[in-house]
Amino acid sequence: MLTAAVSFVLTAGGVAVAGLRAYRRRYLSAIRWFAVALLPAGLYLTGLFPVARTIGSEFADWATKLVFDPRVWTGIVLLAVSAALLVATRWAGRRRAVDATGDGRAVTGPAAGRAAVTGAPVAPGAADRKSAPKAGGQDDGLGDFSDIEEILRRRGI
Structure with a gap:
């Protein structure tokens, strides 16, 4: 019973903040707030709060073992x-x-x-x-363009 009350109070608070953001014409921020505000009610209605509690407990146990x-x-x-x-x-x-x-x-x-x-x-x-140096022994950094140079040379450009 307490979980339901807390869930819906959090949802109502988030919707209120989203409404204030929309009133100030910050629509993207308002949509983000609204999306986050729906999470507590959705978690409660689907029954995922016990799962979240179990995951949190297991994570805390793992972190304790990690340290000690x-x-x-x-x-x-x-x-x-x-x-x-x-x-x-x-x-x-x-x-x-x-x-x-x-x-x-x-x-x-x-x-x-x-x-x-x-x-x-x-x-x-x-x-x-393509990575081989030119015949002169110096690499001018244009080794990747040797094919293009050859084509241009054949066409007289």
Whole structure:
């Protein structure tokens, strides 16, 4: 009985605030307030307050165990170690793919998988051609436009 009264008082208060927001021509804010105001009545009428109470109680129990139980801290440490190992293996795999080319360029595409798995050097043609420096030995940062340059050159532009 008390839950119903509190729910509907909260809903009425939220609707009143929404009405004030709408009166001040802040319609988006009024709609948000109205949406939030409907939640307590909806939770009561659907019978979800006992569920919310159970969830809150279980969460409080978990938080208490988190602070005081060494077994939970051991689990957290194991999760952190697992995440660190996954990140380290990803980093090492990428580094091995870069080292396999021999010239410091990263291998991309299917060649990256072969280099990472076999550890064998990959032919320079297997690397991404767009990242290769120009014939002059200097990379001007326009390697991605080499195809466009070639097309323009063929057309005499």
